[in-house]
Amino acid sequence: MAKDLQLFPDSASIGAAGVDANYLYILGVSVFFAVGISLAILYFALRYRRKSQDEIPKPIHGSLVLELTWTIIPFLLAMSMFVGGTVVFFRNYHAPANAMEVFIVGKQWMWKIQHPNGVREINEMHVPLNRPVKLIMTTEDVIHSYFIPAFRLKRDVVPGQYTTMWFQANKVGKYHLFCAEYCGTQHSGMIGWVHVMEEADYEAWLSGSIRGETMQQAGERLFNRLGCATCHKADNTGRGPTLVDVFGKAVKLQNGTTTLADEAYIRESVLKPASKIVSGYAVEMPTFQGQISEEGLLQVISYIKSLSKSAPAGGAAASEAPAGKKGGN
Amino acid sequence: MSATLTHPVDQVPMPENQGESYLTKGKGVMSWLLTKDHKRIGLLYLMSITAMSLLGGFFAALIRLELITPGGDLLSAESYNKAFTMHGVIMVFFVLIPATPAVLGNFMLPIMIGARDLALPRINLLSWYIFIIGACFTLYSMISGGVDTGWTFYTPYSSTYANSAVITAALGAFISGFSSILTGLNFIVTVHKMRAPGLTWFRLPLFVWGNYATALVQILGTPVVAMTILLVAMERLFGFSFFNPNTGGDPILFQHMFWFYSHPAVYLMILPAMGVISELVTCFSRKRVFGYSFIALSSVAIAVFGFLVWGHHLFVSGQSVYGGMVFSVLTFIVAIPSAIKVFNWTATLYKGSISYEAPMLYAFGFFGLFLIGGLTGLFCANVAVDVHIHDTYFIVAHFHYIMVGGAIMGYLGGLHFWWPKITGRMYPETAGRISAILVFLGFNLTFFPQFLAGYLGMPRRYHAYPEEFQFWNIMSSAGATVLALGYTLPMIYFTWSLFAGKKAPANPWGAKGLEWTIPSPPPLENFETIPIVTEEAYAYAPEEDEGDEVKHHV
Known part of the structure; x- marks a missing residue:
C-alpha cells in the first residue's frame, strides 16, 4: 500500500498541466503565507509571553499603512490567481472544431x-x-x-x-x-x-x-420507425420543415426570433414540439416524450447531423470554438 | 478596576450587595422551561446543541469506521448514505449554525452591551422552542427510516427519486431556520436599542460586531432556504413542478436558491467565532486589538460579499462560463476581509503580554485551522482548479477546516473563556489545555489527509472507494479518534466543574468588558444599575498622557 503511495494524481491530458500549474501556484502562495503567519504568531507568543502578573503592554491602535499593505497585496495575489484560473478554464471549456x-x-x-x-x-x-x-x-x-x-x-x-x-x-x-x-x-x-x-x-x-449499425444508422431507423419521416420530408413537401441542412444553422421561428439548431434544440423539439415553432408551420407535431430514450435521442440527433453535409465534425460545437486548434498547450 | 489587572485570579471579593444569581433565582424544571432570561435560554441552547453534537458525532464515527477499508463492509450503501446525510443535517442546522450565537451570543451579548436582557425575551424563548420542534422533526425522520439525499437536498434526486423521509428531515431544517431568524432579529434590535449609555458602535466589543454581522445574514438568508425547502416539499407532496425538467422545471434553479443561503450559512458559523477570537486575543495579550475598525467592518464586508458568491458551488453544474468567471472573482474578493482579520490578530500579539490559558490555546488552534481553511478556499475559488476538486475530499477537508476547525475552535475557546462567568466555577486548567491541543492535532490528522486524497480524485459521499486512497482514509479515521477524545474531554470536565470546580471570581482573566464587572455567575438582572461606558473596548492600558484609568461604570 505505502509502496505506491501517491501525492499527485496521474496526468493524462493536455489540459491537466494548466490546472496543475494553477494548483501549484496557489499552493506556493498559501504555504508562504501559512508558514509566515504561523512563524510570526509563534515568535510573538514566545517573545512577548507574560513575564509578570502586572505587566500592561503599551496599546497600539493600528496602522493605516499596514492595513493597506495587507489588503492590497493579498488582493493583487488573489486577482492573479483569478486570471490564471479563468484563462485555463476557458481553454479547457471550448472544444476545438475538429474534436x-x-x-x-x-x-x-x-x-x-x-x-x-x-x-x-x-x-x-x-x-x-x-x-x-x-x-x-x-x-x-x-x-x-x-x-x-x-x-x-x-x-x-x-x-x-x-x-x-x-x-x-x-x-x-x-x-x-x-x-x-x-x-x-x-x-x-x-x-x-x-x-x-x-x-x-x-x-x-x-x-x-462494431456490432450492427452506426449511431447515424440507428438514428435513421428510429427516425423512420417513429414516423418522423412522414412529415419531415427531405424535399420540404411534408407538413413539417425539412431537416436537411438544418443542423448548426440558425432557424427562424414563428415568434420572429431565431435560434441555433444544436443538440439541445433538436432534443427540445422532439420532446416539447410546441416550445419552438419554425416560422411558417403550425403546431401539429405530437410530443415523443416517453417514446424515445436519451440514447435514442442522441442517435436521432446524430442522424439529423448527417443530413447537414456542410456541418463540421464537431457539429454545432463549432460555434463555441472561435479558433480551432487552441486546445490546452 | 486596576485591581482587576494586577491580581487577576485571586481577586476574589465579589460585590456583596448584588442580586441573587440567575442560577438560583427560580427553582424547578418549569422555571427553566418558561424562563425569559437570556442567560437561562443560552444554557437551554447549550444543552440541546451539545446533545445534537453527540448525535452528529455518532454518525461521523460511523462514516470514519466505514471508510477505514476500501470496500463497503460495515454499513450497507443505503445506511452509509443515510449516515452522512444525518451527520450533515444535524451538524449544520442544529450545531454549527446555532452554536456560537445561540449559546454564547445569547448569554453574553446583552451583558456585553450593558443590558438586562435581549430586546425581545419572549421571542428568545420562542426561538428555542422552534429549534427544539425542528430538531424533533429531524430526529423523527431518522427514526422513521432515515433520509439519504445528503444535507444539500439536491433536486431532482430529493424531489422525485429519493425513497426516504426527505420531507420530515427538510421540514426540520425549515423549522429550525425560523429559530435562527428570530435570534438574528433579536440581536439586531438589541444592539440598536439597548446599548448602555456611552457605548457607541465603535466602542462595542468585537464579539458583538461578529454577532451583529451574523444576525444580518440570518435574517436575510434564512428565508430563502426556507422557501427552497418548501418548494421541494410541494413538488414531492403535491406534484408541483419547480425542479423537474420533464414538466418544465429546472433542477439547477434549486442549486442557485439553496446556495444563496447555504454559502452565507458558512459565514453564519464563522463570523461569531471570529468575534470570540478577537475577545480571546485581546484578553490573553492584555492589549487592545490592532485595527479595531478594520476587524469590525471586515465582518460586515464578509456578511455582504458572502451573499454574492453562491455560484462558485455551480462551476461544473452547467452554469455559463461567464457566470463561473464572475463568481470566481467575487469569491477571491471575499477572501480579503478574512485575511485582514488574521493579519490584525497577529499584529495584536506584537508587544503584548501573552499568557497561555486554555481559551488562548483554542485561539492559537483557531489561527492554524482557519489559516489552512481560508487558504484552501483560494483553490476552490480558482475555476480551473475547482473543476477538478469539486465534489472531492478536497472540498470536504476545506469546509471542515472552516466550519468545524474555525467555528468550533472559536466556540470552544469562548465556552472556556466565559465558563467561569456562566457557571461561577473554574474548569480545570490543565485538562482544558490538553483538550485544546488534542483537538488541534486530531483535527489536522483527520482532515489534512483529505486534501491529498481529494486532489488525487477521491469523490465525496463514496461508500466504497478504490484501494489507492486507503492510506489517507486510515490516517483520517485515526485522527478522528483523537479528535473525538479532544471534543469529549470538555464535556466531562465542564460537567465535573459544576460540582467540584473552584469558585470563580468576577474576573478570573483580568479581562476588560462589561461582563467582567458583574459577579460570576451574574445576577438575574445582570446589572443593578446600568453602567455608563466612557472608554473604548479593550482599554487594558491607560491612554497615553492620561495616566488615570477610566472606569467602566460610574
Missing part, C-alpha cells in the same frame, strides 16, 4: 457511452491518444457528474440538458472514471475506466467492437 464526438448518458447507476460508429460501452470509455474528444452528455434521471481525475475534468450531467466537455489525452493508460455528484444508493458504484489507446490500437478496438 471527435462521444455521447454519454448517465443513469442510476451506470454510464452509457456511445461512439458515432455505433460502438456502445458501459462504464468504460475508449479514446484515442492525441486527438481532441468532445463529450456530449446528459442523464436519464438525476444529476450525475462525469469526472476523470487524470484529465482534471468534471462536468455535471443534468436532466433535460446537454452539457459538454472536451479533452485531448496525451498518455496511454487506464484511468479512473467517477460519478462525482451524489446520485443515490449506488453512487459509489457508478465508476468505471477511461482507456487511452494508441491511434492504431484504438482503430483496431473500434473495428473489432
Whole structure:
C-alpha cells in the first residue's frame, strides 16, 4: 500500500498541466503565507509571553499603512490567481472544431457511452491518444457528474440538458472514471475506466467492437420507425420543415426570433414540439416524450447531423470554438 | 478596576450587595422551561446543541469506521448514505449554525452591551422552542427510516427519486431556520436599542460586531432556504413542478436558491467565532486589538460579499462560463476581509503580554485551522482548479477546516473563556489545555489527509472507494479518534466543574468588558444599575498622557 503511495494524481491530458500549474501556484502562495503567519504568531507568543502578573503592554491602535499593505497585496495575489484560473478554464471549456464526438448518458447507476460508429460501452470509455474528444452528455434521471481525475475534468450531467466537455489525452493508460455528484444508493458504484489507446490500437478496438449499425444508422431507423419521416420530408413537401441542412444553422421561428439548431434544440423539439415553432408551420407535431430514450435521442440527433453535409465534425460545437486548434498547450 | 489587572485570579471579593444569581433565582424544571432570561435560554441552547453534537458525532464515527477499508463492509450503501446525510443535517442546522450565537451570543451579548436582557425575551424563548420542534422533526425522520439525499437536498434526486423521509428531515431544517431568524432579529434590535449609555458602535466589543454581522445574514438568508425547502416539499407532496425538467422545471434553479443561503450559512458559523477570537486575543495579550475598525467592518464586508458568491458551488453544474468567471472573482474578493482579520490578530500579539490559558490555546488552534481553511478556499475559488476538486475530499477537508476547525475552535475557546462567568466555577486548567491541543492535532490528522486524497480524485459521499486512497482514509479515521477524545474531554470536565470546580471570581482573566464587572455567575438582572461606558473596548492600558484609568461604570 505505502509502496505506491501517491501525492499527485496521474496526468493524462493536455489540459491537466494548466490546472496543475494553477494548483501549484496557489499552493506556493498559501504555504508562504501559512508558514509566515504561523512563524510570526509563534515568535510573538514566545517573545512577548507574560513575564509578570502586572505587566500592561503599551496599546497600539493600528496602522493605516499596514492595513493597506495587507489588503492590497493579498488582493493583487488573489486577482492573479483569478486570471490564471479563468484563462485555463476557458481553454479547457471550448472544444476545438475538429474534436471527435462521444455521447454519454448517465443513469442510476451506470454510464452509457456511445461512439458515432455505433460502438456502445458501459462504464468504460475508449479514446484515442492525441486527438481532441468532445463529450456530449446528459442523464436519464438525476444529476450525475462525469469526472476523470487524470484529465482534471468534471462536468455535471443534468436532466433535460446537454452539457459538454472536451479533452485531448496525451498518455496511454487506464484511468479512473467517477460519478462525482451524489446520485443515490449506488453512487459509489457508478465508476468505471477511461482507456487511452494508441491511434492504431484504438482503430483496431473500434473495428473489432462494431456490432450492427452506426449511431447515424440507428438514428435513421428510429427516425423512420417513429414516423418522423412522414412529415419531415427531405424535399420540404411534408407538413413539417425539412431537416436537411438544418443542423448548426440558425432557424427562424414563428415568434420572429431565431435560434441555433444544436443538440439541445433538436432534443427540445422532439420532446416539447410546441416550445419552438419554425416560422411558417403550425403546431401539429405530437410530443415523443416517453417514446424515445436519451440514447435514442442522441442517435436521432446524430442522424439529423448527417443530413447537414456542410456541418463540421464537431457539429454545432463549432460555434463555441472561435479558433480551432487552441486546445490546452 | 486596576485591581482587576494586577491580581487577576485571586481577586476574589465579589460585590456583596448584588442580586441573587440567575442560577438560583427560580427553582424547578418549569422555571427553566418558561424562563425569559437570556442567560437561562443560552444554557437551554447549550444543552440541546451539545446533545445534537453527540448525535452528529455518532454518525461521523460511523462514516470514519466505514471508510477505514476500501470496500463497503460495515454499513450497507443505503445506511452509509443515510449516515452522512444525518451527520450533515444535524451538524449544520442544529450545531454549527446555532452554536456560537445561540449559546454564547445569547448569554453574553446583552451583558456585553450593558443590558438586562435581549430586546425581545419572549421571542428568545420562542426561538428555542422552534429549534427544539425542528430538531424533533429531524430526529423523527431518522427514526422513521432515515433520509439519504445528503444535507444539500439536491433536486431532482430529493424531489422525485429519493425513497426516504426527505420531507420530515427538510421540514426540520425549515423549522429550525425560523429559530435562527428570530435570534438574528433579536440581536439586531438589541444592539440598536439597548446599548448602555456611552457605548457607541465603535466602542462595542468585537464579539458583538461578529454577532451583529451574523444576525444580518440570518435574517436575510434564512428565508430563502426556507422557501427552497418548501418548494421541494410541494413538488414531492403535491406534484408541483419547480425542479423537474420533464414538466418544465429546472433542477439547477434549486442549486442557485439553496446556495444563496447555504454559502452565507458558512459565514453564519464563522463570523461569531471570529468575534470570540478577537475577545480571546485581546484578553490573553492584555492589549487592545490592532485595527479595531478594520476587524469590525471586515465582518460586515464578509456578511455582504458572502451573499454574492453562491455560484462558485455551480462551476461544473452547467452554469455559463461567464457566470463561473464572475463568481470566481467575487469569491477571491471575499477572501480579503478574512485575511485582514488574521493579519490584525497577529499584529495584536506584537508587544503584548501573552499568557497561555486554555481559551488562548483554542485561539492559537483557531489561527492554524482557519489559516489552512481560508487558504484552501483560494483553490476552490480558482475555476480551473475547482473543476477538478469539486465534489472531492478536497472540498470536504476545506469546509471542515472552516466550519468545524474555525467555528468550533472559536466556540470552544469562548465556552472556556466565559465558563467561569456562566457557571461561577473554574474548569480545570490543565485538562482544558490538553483538550485544546488534542483537538488541534486530531483535527489536522483527520482532515489534512483529505486534501491529498481529494486532489488525487477521491469523490465525496463514496461508500466504497478504490484501494489507492486507503492510506489517507486510515490516517483520517485515526485522527478522528483523537479528535473525538479532544471534543469529549470538555464535556466531562465542564460537567465535573459544576460540582467540584473552584469558585470563580468576577474576573478570573483580568479581562476588560462589561461582563467582567458583574459577579460570576451574574445576577438575574445582570446589572443593578446600568453602567455608563466612557472608554473604548479593550482599554487594558491607560491612554497615553492620561495616566488615570477610566472606569467602566460610574
